[in-house]
Amino acid sequence: MSVAVAQKVRIEGVTKRFGAVDALNGIDLTLGDNEFVSVVGASGCGKSTLLSIIAGLEDPTSGTVTMDGHDVLGPGRDRGVVFQQATLLPWLTARGNVEFALRGEGLSAGERRTRAQEALEQVGLAGFGDAYPSQLSGGMQQRVALARSLSYGPSVLLMDEPFGALDALTRRTMQEWLTEVWEHHRMTVMLITHDIEEAVYTSDRVVVMSPRPGRIRQEFDIDLPRPRHPEMIATPEFQHVVREILALIHQGDVD
Numbered sequence: 001m002s003v004a005v006a007q008k009v010r011i012e013g014v015t016k017r018f019g020a021v022d023a024l025n026g027i028d029l030t031l032g033d034n035e036f037v038s039v040v041g042a043s044g045c046g047k048s049t050l051l052s053i054i055a056g057l058e059d060p061t062s063g064t065v066t067m068d069g070h071d072v073l074g075p076g077r078d079r080g081v082v083f084q085q086a087t088l089l090p091w092l093t094a095r096g097n098v099e100f101a102l103r104g105e106g107l108s109a110g111e112r113r114t115r116a117q118e119a120l121e122q123v124g125l126a127g128f129g130d131a132y133p134s135q136l137s138g139g140m141q142q143r144v145a146l147a148r149s150l151s152y153g154p155s156v157l158l159m160d161e162p163f164g165a166l167d168a169l170t171r172r173t174m175q176e177w178l179t180e181v182w183e184h185h186r187m188t189v190m191l192i193t194h195d196i197e198e199a200v201y202t203s204d205r206v207v208v209m210s211p212r213p214g215r216i217r218q219e220f221d222i223d224l225p226r227p228r229h230p231e232m233i234a235t236p237e238f239q240h241v242v243r244e245i246l247a248l249i250h251q252g253d254v255d
Helices: 047-055 094-101 109-122 138-150 168-184 196-202 230-234 236-254
Strands: 007-018 021-032 036-040 062-067 079-082 156-160 188-192 205-209 216-221
Touching: 007 047, 007 188, 021 047, 021 188, 021 216, 036 047, 036 196, 047 079, 047 156, 047 188, 079 138, 094 109, 094 138, 109 138, 138 168, 168 196, 188 196, 196 205, 196 230, 196 236, 205 236, 216 236, 230 236
Parallel strands: 036 188, 036 205, 079 156, 156 188
Antiparallel strands: 007 021, 007 062, 205 216
């Protein structure tokens, strides 16, 4: 049985139109404090649009988004965002990329360097601070991007297909690593993904969206034990949830 948690983010009646196209229609959703929530659905259902609205990168056509009871009116340091592409500055080292994100925080150069190194250690890259992006694998680049987002201490992390560009083996390794990091350093996480196994493996709750216009079709509480382990993926309990979610998504495709 799931345990009720305090609300961190509240989305109420959110609609988003792009010209004559309704991308989202009447979205009501809450993200709990320190909860890991994945959002899944067919391509074009508005998952990334919803994340961008929570991040403050897009305005809703109607409806409201609040965080800790305050309206979200634009981007803020209380929310970290990680996209599918790491978008690192190629002329800066891994540490330099993280330090760059800390400009404007009122920190001295030494304090920025210390904070950046701590963030890299948090994501398992303590020995790679002097490496340039071209010297890092795709998975390591995504770890730097996450360190960059974590460096200024957000309480909500928004991730849009962060492992979508990685090969299958690296992707599975990154899923395991992300789950371990979150289980040790709790915060509210919203993960957008097409990978149903990824959603079930990482999350406390999986939200399924319907095709355009995007609506919340159903939510699944993932009552699998933590800490999560890769062996869990092959269990009947895990695969049962995966099949239920896949069936719902496929049903939506033909409705």
